[in-house]
Amino acid sequence: MPSPPLTAALRQIDAVFGGMTAPSEGCLHCYGAGELALLAVERARxxxxxVRILMHEVPSHFTDHPAVVRRLLPEFFSFVAHGRFSGMAYLPTGLGRTAWREWPAEQAAAIEGFLGVWWRETLADPGPVYGVQAVWELCADIHGSVTPLLDAWDSAPRGGSEDRHLAGRAEHWLDDLLQDDVSLVVPWGSEPLAELQEWLVTRAVRRLDGQVDPLLLAKIGLLSLGPEERWVAYAELVASAD
Structure with missing residues (x-):
């Protein structure tokens, strides 16, 4: 069951988006008329x-894609929060394809609120149901940015699950980031590469100091170097550790 804070975030989503409808018009090659008709019925389950299929559909399949996404949000976020969502690896989402930050302030705030609680609780959980990477990817896709996720990690309590997850992600991401490849870290684009590299060097190393193998911290530090210097230093670092 969702925690009290996540339940409160779901209630806010329902208060803002519950009862919304969307035109029952869409791709009849992919959906039946009866399925699309449900979009125009308030609170029809x-x-x-x-929900999973519609939330990942390309916008061109609907005459009013943002309306469809808003119609889906109460069920979609409830689906996610209750641990039933099996589509975490399928990106981008419909919400990530909308300009939801330009929606009315109450709507944008409700979405921000849910994502913030869900991400913070994922980091605090020693064994999150979806795993940290999957939640990271979905939240980054919806935000269109890694900045809110890094800010939440930066402000989290130290010495607990948040830092253990950070160490695990840093080790998992490191080889790709050393090659300036962010595609397996944030599947939707290359824009976050420099931001993520800088954050790991300037913030993550400080958080993890004294908690992980110093060799990992030294390898993370190499992200501050240019590509040619980086690999020379990497070879020297690995050789000295043998």
């Missing part, structure tokens, strides 16, 4: 499978 769509079900987990249809």
């Amino acid at each position: 769509l079900g987990d499978d249809l």
